[in-house]
Amino acid sequence: MAIIDNAIYVGGVRTENPRTLSETFETMRERGGMGWIGLYRPSEHEVREVADELGLHALVVEDALAGHQRPKIERYGDVLFLVLRPARYLDDVEEVEFGEVHVVAGPDFVVTIRHAESPDLGRVRARLEHDQQLLARGPEAVLYAILDEVVDEYAPVLAGLENDIDEIENQLFVEDADATERIYKLAREVIDFQRATQPLPGMLEALQRGSEKYQVEVELQQYLRDVLDHTLRIADRATTFRTVLDNALTVESTIVARRQNEEMRRMTExxxxxxxxxxxxxxxxxxxxxxxxxxxxxxxxxxxxxxxxxxxxxxxxxxxxxxxxxxxxxxxxxxxxx
Known part of the structure; x- marks a missing residue:
């Protein structure tokens, strides 16, 4: 079984640690608490078992089994399904690694399906367990905390990309055959980063629009607005990075063309x-x-x-x-x- 962590929470307190999924569902019904099931790369059978017990829509199962999706939010009655694309910057190879996490949130349960090492949902769970007042607000609080963690993990990625762009700007006016290739490679990573982050503001705005209808507490709405502000700033910086790299590529092309012209002139002379x-x-x-x-x-x-x-x-x-x-x-x- 791909269960990483499995717990029942009552009033924001962890009361049970079921060993199996069937035990989790029985305890949830008996205690009336919130179940939080964390899965890591589950099989199709395991996803369908969870879906059958929780009565999830068939499309939720289909989406949960489909990998490599863009970030999105879907609502099926009182169940929310989110796809998030966390990222982390790998210093040793100077590359961005993208992950994927699916979140299914219902009235009394949260199921997280992680397909990569990022985000660190264990840290999210530990943070909420130390804030019982927030965790007592239910699945919406867990959803907020996961969104906040994913967005916070974008900060080191932005720093790494910015450092790489600074190095490229310094490299432009030095004759280096690898400069153009590096610009293309970094531009590709920035585009992937934009694909992971640009849908987030719309997703958070959609959550806010449904807050009153689904009676989300005002404080949680404020927390979500804070995450929205962060995502907007991240999206703006990613757009700036894209513009800088486009300009760098234009400058590099001009410099290469000038060097070629000078070489042709020398050869002609x-x-x-x-x-x-x-x-x-x-x-x-x-x-x-x-x-x-x-x-x-x-x-x-x-x-x-x-x-x-x-x-x-x-x-x-x-x-x-x-x-x-x-x-x-x-x-x-x-x-x-x-």
């Missing part, structure tokens, strides 16, 4: 310089090629060559070399190759 050098080398190679060609022809030493016995043969060959070399030099100089 290098290519231009290389082209100039190639032109110079090609020009001088062409100039030297002309006399080399003539010298090669007259260096073949054939017996029958008209110019070999001509008096002006040598001056003509040298003159041709000079004329061709100077002509090519003039052409390349005019084109800017030399």
């Amino acid at each position: 290098l290519s231009i310089r290389q082209n100039e050098e190639v032109k110079k080398i090609s020009g001088w190679a062409a100039i030297l090629f002309a006399p080399t060609l003539i010298g090669t022809i007259y260096g073949m030493n054939f017996t029958v060559m008209p110019e070999l016995d001509w008096t002006f043969g040598y001056p003509m060959a040298v003159g041709a070399m000079l004329v061709m070399g100077l002509g090519l030099y003039a052409v390349f100089k005019k084109k800017g190759w030399l």
Whole structure:
């Protein structure tokens, strides 16, 4: 059995600690107190057993068995069903871990179904057991305390996210290939955090609207208003984080683009310089090629060559070399190759 804690409360005092669910239901009916059953990752059979004993709506069972839901509140007659997404910040890996807890609150019972380590419902129970006056107000008091605990646990998450964002802002203007990836990853966590927190104000406002109809005490209504104020501030900070990260991503993209442009400019300048050098080398190679060609022809030493016995043969060959070399030099100089 996935029972973490199971107790009967009468007048805000813990009077019984039933060992089984059947014993819990019998004692609740005998004593007329409030039963609080805490389950941790129960099986489908265990959820249906609780639902059958408490007469829960079939949709409550369906929702309780479905995991990975967004926060919501549903009312089935005099039974409330809540889905909450607690969170905790993991310092060692600098990540946010999200949990899920379902709360079923009826006239004389509360069932909590926890699917992760957070929130610490044992701390909530201990807090209420030390405040008998608050616990005596019944399931609404337990519901308030659970909401308050979930919202309070968001504070370290906000602090961790804010610290990560500060580090990213300092990292923006330092050439770091991991900056963009880190911004995307942190933005994803902020979006998940928004999904966990943004529905809460509407849920609390819905609870307040039903307070008079379901005769919720004025003091409890005030407590719920305090939690609502906290959720509104949390939602505002999460929105601010999202805006800052969007701006950081824009700045990072601009910086990366500027660095790429500068690199392209350097590569272009290098290519231009290389082209100039190639032109110079090609020009001088062409100039030297002309006399080399003539010298090669007259260096073949054939017996029958008209110019070999001509008096002006040598001056003509040298003159041709000079004329061709100077002509090519003039052409390349005019084109800017030399």
